[in-house]
Amino acid sequence: MDVIVGVGDWLACAPLARSLEPGSARHRGALAVLASTLHLQRHLESPAPTLLEQLRDILAMLPVQLAHLEPTMAVAQWLSVAAAAEFVGEGRLAQLVLDDVRARLASPDVGVPAVDRQEWIAICWTRRGRLSRIAGHHEDARECYREAIRGIRALPWRDGRPLAELGLSALAASQGNFPAVARHAKAVLRVRPPVAAVHQVAAHQLMALVRKRAGHHLDALLHAWAAFDLVPQGDVRAVELMLSMAEIAVDLADWDAADHGFAAAFRLAGPVRLRVSALVGAVDAQTRRSYAGESRANSAQLKTYLRELARLAATDLAPRDAVRVRLALANGAILVGGPADQVTTQLDEAAALATRFQLYEHQFRVDESRARLRAMTTNDHRERPTRVAAGIAGASKAVSRHPALSRLLALSSR
Amino acid sequence: MHITANALDAVDFLQSSIDTCIVFPVPADADVDALTRFLQLRSQYPNVPVIALYSASRSSCRATLQLGAAGVGQIVNAEPMVRAGDLQTALVRCHGDGIAIRLWRHCDFELPERLIPVLKAALRLAHQPLTVDRLGSATGMHQRTLRKYCAQEGLPSPQWIIGWARLLVAGYYLDEPGRTVAQVAEVLAFPSACALRNQLRRYSSVASRALRAAGTARMLARAMEQAVAGSVALAAARFRGPSHNADP
Numbered sequence: 099m100d101v102i103v104g105v106g107d108w109l110a111c112a113p114l115a116r117s118l119e120p121g122s123a124r125h126r127g128a129l130a131v132l133a134s135t136l137h138l139q140r141h142l143e144s145p146a147p148t149l150l151e152q153l154r155d156i157l158a159m160l161p162v163q164l165a166h167l168e169p170t171m172a173v174a175q176w177l178s179v180a181a182a183a184e185f186v187g188e189g190r191l192a193q194l195v196l197d198d199v200r201a202r203l204a205s206p207d208v209g210v211p212a213v214d215r216q217e218w219i220a221i222c223w224t225r226r227g228r229l230s231r232i233a234g235h236h237e238d239a240r241e242c243y244r245e246a247i248r249g250i251r252a253l254p255w256r257d258g259r260p261l262a263e264l265g266l267s268a269l270a271a272s273q274g275n276f277p278a279v280a281r282h283a284k285a286v287l288r289v290r291p292p293v294a295a296v297h298q299v300a301a302h303q304l305m306a307l308v309r310k311r312a313g314h315h316l317d318a319l320l321h322a323w324a325a326f327d328l329v330p331q332g333d334v335r336a337v338e339l340m341l342s343m344a345e346i347a348v349d350l351a352d353w354d355a356a357d358h359g360f361a362a363a364f365r366l367a368g369p370v371r372l373r374v375s376a377l378v379g380a381v382d383a384q385t386r387r388s389y390a391g392e393s394r395a396n397s398a399q400l401k402t403y404l405r406e407l408a409r410l411a412a413t414d415l416a417p418r419d420a421v422r423v424r425l426a427l428a429n430g431a432i433l434v435g436g437p438a439d440q441v442t443t444q445l446d447e448a449a450a451l452a453t454r455f456q457l458y459e460h461q462f463r464v465d466e467s468r469a470r471l472r473a474m475t476t477n478d479h480r481e482r483p484t485r486v487a488a489g490i491a492g493a494s495k496a497v498s499r500h501p502a503l504s505r506l507l508a509l510s511s512r
Numbered sequence: 513m514h515i516t517a518n519a520l521d522a523v524d525f526l527q528s529s530i531d532t533c534i535v536f537p538v539p540a541d542a543d544v545d546a547l548t549r550f551l552q553l554r555s556q557y558p559n560v561p562v563i564a565l566y567s568a569s570r571s572s573c574r575a576t577l578q579l580g581a582a583g584v585g586q587i588v589n590a591e592p593m594v595r596a597g598d599l600q601t602a603l604v605r606c607h608g609d610g611i612a613i614r615l616w617r618h619c620d621f622e623l624p625e626r627l628i629p630v631l632k633a634a635l636r637l638a639h640q641p642l643t644v645d646r647l648g649s650a651t652g653m654h655q656r657t658l659r660k661y662c663a664q665e666g667l668p669s670p671q672w673i674i675g676w677a678r679l680l681v682a683g684y685y686l687d688e689p690g691r692t693v694a695q696v697a698e699v700l701a702f703p704s705a706c707a708l709r710n711q712l713r714r715y716s717s718v719a720s721r722a723l724r725a726a727g728t729a730r731m732l733a734r735a736m737e738q739a740v741a742g743s744v745a746l747a748a749a750r751f752r753g754p755s756h757n758a759d760p
Contacts, residue, residue, distance in 0.1 A: 099626075099629045099630070099651055099652075100651070100652050101629045101630075101632065101633045101650055101651055101652075102650065102652065103609075103633055103636050103637060103650045104585070104586065104605065105580075105586070105587060106580065106583070106584050106585045106586060106587075108580075109576075109577065109579075109580025109581060109584060110580065110581065110583060118574070118577070120574075123573055123574040123577060124573045124574070125573075126573070126577055127572070127573020127574060127575075127576040127577050128573055130576055130577065130580060130587060131566045131573075131576060131587050131589060134586060134587035134588070134589075135587075135588075135589045135598075137586075138586065138588065138597075138598045138601045138602055138605075139598075140597065140601075146568070146589055146591065148568035148569075148591060149568065149589070152573065190652065193649075193652060194649075197649040201646075226654070230654075235653075235657075237657055237660070238652075238653050238654050238657040241654035241656045241657050242654050245654060
């Protein structure tokens with residue numbers, strides 16, 4: 099059990115300062131001082147601007163999740179501090195901040211309507227639930243989300259109620275309980291008047307996941323488009339949705355739509371993780387296309403992707419991304435007929451990383467790729483892709499293509 | 513309050529007094545000597561509570577983490593100036609932590625391993641009326657999760673633990689002959705002196721006067737150990753399941 103009564107306890111357990119890079123030390127130090135300041139407050143006051151300034155770069159990266167809270171309000175600023183703590187991986191510190199905000203809000207305060215206080219307390223509980231869910235403490239997460247709903251059940255849906263329902267939906271997804279995922283997501287989408295766009299987007303994303311799991315790929319695609327149309331321009335979620343839609347196109351074996359989706363996502367992707375996902379997805383789509391017996395769409399484009407992947411492989415990637423990049427490089431090299439030893443090197447590196455970080459699903463994929471390589475090098479025709487006249491297949495796809503897939507095709511030409 | 517200009521003076525003062533608290537400014541990155549001095553002081557006096565003063569214009573975030581790793585109870589933001597209310601609250605919290613540490617060592621508890629972290633957290637928070645929600649927060653759980661955890665682990669309920677923690681802290685103060693039950697009840701925000709006396713008798717089966725004569729905190733600790741043993745045995749019996757003979 100992890101007992102942290104105050105910031106001092108967290109500091110005593112925090113990673114060694116000397117092992118942190120300067121930015122990381124700055125963030126954690128500022129968060130520690132902020133959390134301690136809040137802990138000493140009797141009433142909720144805004145955090146010190148000089149300390150918030152130390153977190154400016156993180157705060158700018160945080161997605162907007164609350165539609166009804168003025169960002170300049172003290173409660174909104176402290177929720178941002180908690181979100182920043184979560185962002186740098188200090189969930190326990192984030193929880194301390196949220197609980198202290200909740201404790202301050204529990205005291206009746208002149209000038210703050212009880213309805214608002216209840217709503218803000220509910221938001222704190224949804225954030226606590228999220229922290230527990232991400233940490234794998236599912237029972238605790240459920241209690242936190244339910245607590246949020248208990249406090250505002252009779253109130254109109256603003257931010258607290260949708261976040262609680264979406265949290266329960268995401269929790270159900272973690273547990274593979276897809277009927278419950280749908281139930282909670284639909285509850286958010288059914289509300290009239292409709293909830294804020296940010297919550298509808300999340301609900302549609304969850305419904306896309308449910309429909310995809312049920313094998314109803316076109317329904318999943320429609321939900322993804324519904325979410326896409328609600329996302330503001332330039333929002334990183336637009337790229338995430340493009341990637342999801344491209345992956346659905348792969349499942350539907352619409353290789354052209356998938357290629358266009360991944361290309362559009364790569365063009366717009368800012369964060370490294372999204373660039374990795376776009377490139378890996380594009381190579382994966384081409385690999386699957388090839389082994390489905392259709393000709394590769396664009397080998398020049400594939401080589402461009404492989405060059406970019408090689409560049410990323412040389413950078414400091416998160417473990418999962420590092421494995422995926424190496425797998426994609428190996429599979430791409432197989433497709434373009436690259437030297438077997440180069441492929442083997444990439445697969446060995448991917449395997450070592452997958453073992454080290456216990457990424458079991460990627461270990462399985464490494465084995466698949468090794469089998470493919472063996473088939474290629476031993477000239478085993480059973481596993482070699484056969485080429486089919488793509489023209490006929492492509493033409494029939496163009497005729498029967500669903501509008502949602504046509505729309506994906508049109509994305510990269512914008 | 514004793515203000516010293518250098519670490520040597522601070523050491524002299526610490527050697528000649530108890531119930532002290534170190535208030536130390538968080539140094540800048542360049543001031544390696546200040547950090548070294550603090551770490552040396554800390555290694556010599558690991559039990560003295562520390563309040564760190566942070567100033568955005570002079571202090572380093574990295575040094576904050578380094579001080580924290582060596583043991584800091586509270587951090588007070590000193591810009592634009594140190595607020596008296598913040599410093600007072602920080603001192604009260606440090607004092608409470610110190611009492612909890614001393615109480616723990618003084619009572620020399622023999623308790624189930626799983627109970628110890630929960631009880632230690634409760635003792636640190638016991639200077640004020642303590643809710644299960646607050647205790648849950650300290651253990652990283654929603655209060656319902658904490659209740660389930662205690663039930664699953666065969667521990668007494670969180671409310672029971674809180675009750676004993678508050679009583680133990682009261683017992684610590686009652687061991688000071690100059691204090692009356694009424695004063696202790698007021699300081700620790702018990703409803704009344706009568707309520708405190710009744711709780712002492714109910715939990716320990718001994719009147720408060722007899723407790724004080726024998727050493728309140730230790731007597732309460734022994735009573736708590738017996739109560740925990742009984743409570744844990746009861747929980748074990750409840751979860752043992754049917755006692756039928758498996759043989760036909």
